Amino acid sequence: MTETIGLKRKASQDDLKSLAEGESNKSIKTVESINSDLHSSEDTRNKGMLRVKPEYRLLSSSKDTQNSNYDDDGAEAAGVAHTSGSSKHKNRGQNKPKDRKQIVQHDSIRLCNKFATGEQCNLGSNCKYSHDIQAYLAEKELDLGPVCPQFALLGECKFGIKCRFSKAHTDAEGNQMVAEKKLNEDQFIKNCSTKSIIQDIKQKNIDCTRSKEFIQWWSAEEIKLQQRLNELKKRKEEPRAGAEATLIPLRPNEKKKIDFRGKSYLAPLTTVGNIPFRRVCKSYGVDITCSEMAIARQLLRGSPQEWALTRRHASEDMFGIQLASNDPTQFTQTVEILSQKVDCDFIDLNMGCPIDTMTKSGNGSALLERKNKVRGMLLGAVHVSSVPITIKMRIGLSNKKKIGHKIIPLARDCGVAAITVHGRSKEQRYTKLSDWDYTMECAKMTKMTWHSPDASTVTPDWVTEPPAFFGNGDVFSPQEYWDHVDHSTDSELPLAGIMVGRGALSKPWIFKEIKERKLWDISSGERLDMLKDFTKFGLECWGSDTMGVNTTRKFMCEWLSFLYRYVPVGILEVLPQRVNERPEQFVGRNDLETLMASDNSKDWIKITEMLLGPAPESFQFIPK
Template sequence: MAATAPATDPPGLSPAVTVASPPSQPTPEELVARAVAPVKPAFLRPPPVREAPKEEGKAAGVTAEKKSKRQLKRERQQEKKSTSHLCIEVGKSGNADSCKYGASCRFSHDINAYLAQKPADLEGTCPFASSGMVCPYGLTCRYLSTHNNQSPENCPEGNREINFLNKDTQKLLWKNKYDFPKASAQIKLLGLKDIKKNKVSSANDDQKADIYSPDKSCELNGNDQSESPCNISVNVEPESNLCKETDNSEAEPLVASSVQLVEPRPLKKSKVEVDETQNHGAGIHDNLAESEDHKLSNGLEVPSINQSSCRTDLITIPHLREKKIIDFRGKLYLAPLTTVGNLPFRRLCKTLGADITCGEMAMCSNLLQGQASEWALLRRHSSEDLFGVQICGPYPDTIARTVELIDKECSIDFIDINMGCPIDIVVNKGAGSSLLTKPMRIKSIVQAASTVTEKPLTVKVRTAFFEGRNRADSIVSDIYDWGASALTIHGRSRQQRYSKLADWDYIYQCAQKAPDYLHVIGNGDVFSYTDWNKHLSDCSKISTCMIARGALIKPWIFTEIKEQKHWDITSGERLNILKDFVRFGLEHWGSDSKGVETTRHFLLEWLSYTCRYIPVGLLDVIPQRLNWRPPSYCGRDDLETMMASDSAADWIRISEMLLGKVPEGFKFAPKHKSNAYDRAENG
C-alpha cells in the first residue's frame, strides 16, 4: 500500500516541509512579571500603526511669523476692546451704565453686539443656578438660558471657597512692608542669616547676627527684597567674649519654646552630623536638655550659657505638644498633586471618600511677592474639613515668613513643607529634594517654621537624593524634636524619579526609628485597598498612606478602600464622575467662555492619567498594579474603549461630550508625560 502524506500537511506542500506552530500566548503570570497588564485575550486588539506627527507649518512650507512684544501687546489691547470682551460689571448686572469707569473702561460695554457674537449656550444647566444661587457671570455665562431670578439673599451657604488673597495684604507684599514679627525674631534667635535685606538702613542693622545656619553650603540667591519691619523687638546685648565666631566651631543656637531652656550638653555626633561637619564646615550639633536654671517666658532674660550665646528678650512660642494635634492614623490622605490636584479635583475626591486633602505645592518666594496665581493654590472649599497647604523653599527665613503669612491670612489645619520635589527648576534653586543633601539646613528650616505657628507642621521627603544613598532614616528620629508632627516618606529617590517600585521596606525601617509622637506616612504605588491594607498591617508604626497617582488614575480608590472591594466601575459611572468634576470646575473657574475653556484644559490634563485605568472585568489578574503597561484593548462598550485611548483626540471628544465643541484651532498637549511608566518628568 502506497504511503500517503499526513492529513495535517497543508495542501500544495510536500511532506518534507514543516509548518511552524504559532507562538504560544503568554500566561497572565508571565505578563505580570514583564509589568504588562494581563488583559483577557477576548478584549485584546493589535496595536494601531501610527505615523510620526508632522510639525505644523513644515508640511505646507510655511514659516510662522514672529511678532514683536509691542505688536502682541497691541493685539491684546484691541482684543479687550472688541465686542467679545464684555465688561465684567456690565455682564453681571446687564446694565451698560453700571461700570464705574464709564467710557475709560478697557472693555466693551455694547451688550447687543456682545450677545450677537456670543456662542450658543451649552447643553445643561448653569452650576450656580442649579444650586439656587445667582450666577456671578450674568450675560457672559454659557448657560444663560437656564438662569433664574433668585435674589442673592437666598443663596445657600454650602458651596463656598475661602483663603482669597486680601488686596491690602497683596499691596503690602508688593511693597515689602508686610510685618513678620515672629519669623524675624526666630531667625535672629536661631542665629540664622537673614537673606532678605532691608533697603532702608536702621540703627539696629549693626546688631544683626552674622552667623548663618550650621549648613555652610547655603548660599545667597541674590534676592534683593527688603526686610519687613518687626513689631517685636529682639534686644541683643553683647558682653565681652560673647557673640564671637570662633574658627573651629559654632555653638548650637537656642530654640524658642515654652519648655525650659537650658545649657546644651554635648553628645556624640551622629554620622550625618559628622558628614556635614566634614563636607560643609558645620559646627557641633548639641542637644537641649531640661534644667531648672533657665526658664523662658514673656520678657524674661536668658542668661549667657556659652561663648556663642547672647542675652535676648524672647517671645513665648508654644511647644509642639501644646499645638493642635491631627491624628493621621487610618485616614485617607490625598497627596498634593501638581496641576491636577486643583480644588475641583479635591472636591471630587472628597465626595468619593478622601479624608485629608492638601493644596498644590506653592513656592514661598511667589507667595511672599503676592502673586495671585500662586495664592490661588491655597484656596480651600468648605467641604474640605481637614485641609493643609504645601509650600516649598530653600532657606529657613523664607519658609518661616511664609508659614507666618499663611498662618495669619488663611484658614488651614496644617502646613506641609515639601523636601522631596524632583523637578529640576525647584532642585536647582536649592529647594525640594536637594535639601536631602543638607540635613543641617532641614533642621534649621523645621525649627524656624514650627515656632512661628500653632498649626501642626508636616514634612514630605524622598528616601534620598541619589539612588542607593538613603538619608531619610537619619532625620526621622530627630525631626519631631525639631518641631514636625508628621513625616511623609515617598519610597523613591530623586534620581529614581518614578522608575521602579517604591521601596516600602525602607519606609518601614524609617517608621521603626520614629518616636512615638511622630506620625510616619508612607507614599508610593498605593493603587488598591489590598495595597493599603498590606502597608498598614506590615508596619504598625505607619499612621496612614498618602495616595497620589493612584487617585489620579482612579479617584474612586477612596471608595474601594472604605468599602474594601475592587469596584468594577462601568463607563457610565465614570462619565458621571467626570460630570461632577466639570460642575465643580465651572463653579471654581467660572461658567463664562474663559471658565469653560479653563475647565476643559484641566479635564484634559486629568484624562491623560485616567486612560491608564483598566476595568476590573477585563483583567485576568486583579488588582491592577500601578507599573503595569496596558496593551491595546477594546472596552465593553464604545465609551469604555474611548476612555482607554491614549490619544489626545479621544480625550478632546470626551470633553466635547461635557463642555460642547472646542473653539476653532484648539490644540492640547498634556503638561505631564503620564504615559512614561519607567520615567516621569513631573514631580
C-alpha cells in the first residue's frame, strides 16, 4: 500500500474508519470456498439479473438509479457518446460532448509560475498572470496534506507555492526546497519530452526514407492490385486467401522480438486508460499495457495533446501504442516516426472502434471492409517499424456479415506479430454477449491458413511463424478467462491470452485473480487503498496544483462510473458475476461498500472528496 496522503477535510479519517467498520478481515477466499460454487446450475440465475444474498437485498426501490444505463462505448473513443433512435432521454449513454464539457478548475487568482517557484518573471507588467503573492496566498485553499507527491518523487516541486501540498517543500522564509538527490521526470515517465519531436515534425527534420520508399512502391502496386482483383471478379472467381498480396515490398526492418503468449493484456481504453489507471493495473500484475487510442493524422500534425498519449510509466515493461488511421501513407509515416523517436514495444492498429464519428471517416471497425487499405497500412508499418505491429479488430460491421476471419490471412502475410479479435460487431456494440465461438473459429483459422498449402503459397519467407492470437470480450472473472484459454489448448491454435477491458475497469484486481486462479473478495477498505494509489499516481502525472488536483478528481470520476458496477463476492448468491448482469438492488456489508456501489455521480464526487478534499462548488461530473 502506498503512503496515505493526509487530508484536511474535517473528520475525514473518522469518516473512513466508520464507513469501513465491520469489514471482514478475510479478503482472499480460498479456491475451495469460492471455486466449489463457480459452476452453479444455470437455473439458479435469472437471465440478465445478478442475484445477491437475501440479507443484502433492498426490498423497496429506494436507490437513485441515475446512471443505471451502461454505455460501454464510452471507453472506445474520446468525446463521443452512443446515441440510439429512442426519443426518450436517458441520463447515461446519451450525454453528448457538448453536455460533458468540464469546467477547468484553476485557482481564483492565477499566479505566475515563475513567482510561484521564487524566480523573477522576465515579462514584467506584460505577464498575463498575477505577481501578487500575498493576494494569492490569502485566496489559496488549504493544503491537502503534509506529503507532496511531486516532491516525494522528484526531489522538487515545479508548482512551488501553487502546490496544494506546498508546506512539504517550503521553508520558514517561504523559499522552495530541493532535495539533495534530485531526479528527472523522464526516469519515471518515458516519452515525456515530445516538444523536440513536435518541432522536428513541423520543420520536417525527421528521416522518413523507408516510408517514402514504401509509399512509392505502394502507389504503383495499388493500381496493379485493383486491376488483378477486378479481373478475378469478372471471371466470378473467389480470390483464395492471401492471393491478393502476391507482391511484397523490400524486406522489413529488423524487429525487436516479443513473446506475447501466456500474458495478460489490458485493453487500450480511451479516457479511462490513462497512466494512473494503467499503473493500478500493473500493481495487480497485468503483463501487457497499451496507450489510449491516438489519431495518426493528429500525431503527424504535431498535436501536443495527441503526443501526450504516447507517454509510458517506467513500470510498464511491455507497452504498446495504439493508432487509429484510415490512410496507408499517414499510418506508415506515423509508425516510422514512433519507432524512431518513442520508447514502445509494439504498435497496434485500431480496427475495432465502433463509434460513428470514427467509422464514418473510415477509421476503426470500418477498416474491416477496406482490405486494400488494411493491406497497405500493415505492409507499410511492418516495412518501416523497428518494433512489432499488431491489430485489434471486431468480427464485422454487423452480426449478419461476420468478416473478421478474412482479415487474419491478410494480416499474417503482412507480418503482424499479434491479432486480437473482439467477438462483437460494430452494430452490436455491447447489447449482446461476445461471440466466443466465432472468436475461436478465427483462432483456428490462423493455424489452418498457416499450414494449408493452398492458402499459404504467397506467405513471404520473412514471416516465420503465425501471429499470437488474443480473444476479447465479456471476461469478468478468472474462471471465464481460464475456461476460454484452457479450452483453446485442445484446439489447433491455443489462445496466447485474453485482452481484458471492461472487466479491468470494474475490477482491476482481475489480473491478480487471473494469476492466482481464484476470486478475491476484496474489502471496501482495500478498494479505498486502491483509490488512494490512483490519487497519488494522478497527482504525480497531472500535477499537485489546483488544476492537477481537479484533473485527478475528474479522471477518478470517469473510472468510478465503471468501478461501481462491481458487486462484492461475499454478498453474491451465485458466482461468479458476469459482465452483462445487472445486480438486484443491495446494501453493502458496511457504509463504505454501499457508497462504492452507488450509481449516482454525486456519490462518486463524495468519494473523491475523501481523497482530494472538498470539490469546488463549480465542479460537476456528467457521465458518458
